[in-house]
Amino acid sequence: xxxxxxxxxxxxxxxxxxxxxxxxxxxxxxxxxxxxxxxxxxxxxxxxxxxxxxxxxxxxxxxxxxxxxxxxxxxxxx
Numbered sequence: 001x002x003x004x005x006x007x008x009x010x011x012x013x014x015x016x017x018x019x020x021x022x023x024x025x026x027x028x029x030x031x032x033x034x035x036x037x038x039x040x041x042x043x044x045x046x047x048x049x050x051x052x053x054x055x056x057x058x059x060x061x062x063x064x065x066x067x068x069x070x071x072x073x074x075x076x077x078x
Contacts, residue, residue: 001033003040019044030063037068048075 003020020040024032041047053068055061 001036003037005044005046028058028060030060030067033060033064034067034071037064038071 001022001024002018003022005015005017005019007015009015020043022036022040024036037053038047041050050072053065055065
């Protein structure tokens with residue numbers, strides 16, 4: 001799995017960076033994917049700056065995004 005970040009810098013220029021490559025062994029379940037995504041976000045210090053996450057159409061990704069959404073909402077409610 002590859003994590004990329006797209007952001008606007010202080011000069012209002014679009015920046016794109018590969019922030020991590022992660023191997024997720026089979027079977028790739030939603031919880032494992034969630035753990036990898038959230039760990040990457042935490043390591044980069046951007047877990048509170050996420051606007052959008054884009055994934056392919058695998059059903060395990062649907063589960064991962066649902067779990068991440070719950071995590072983000074819990075952190076907002078604090």
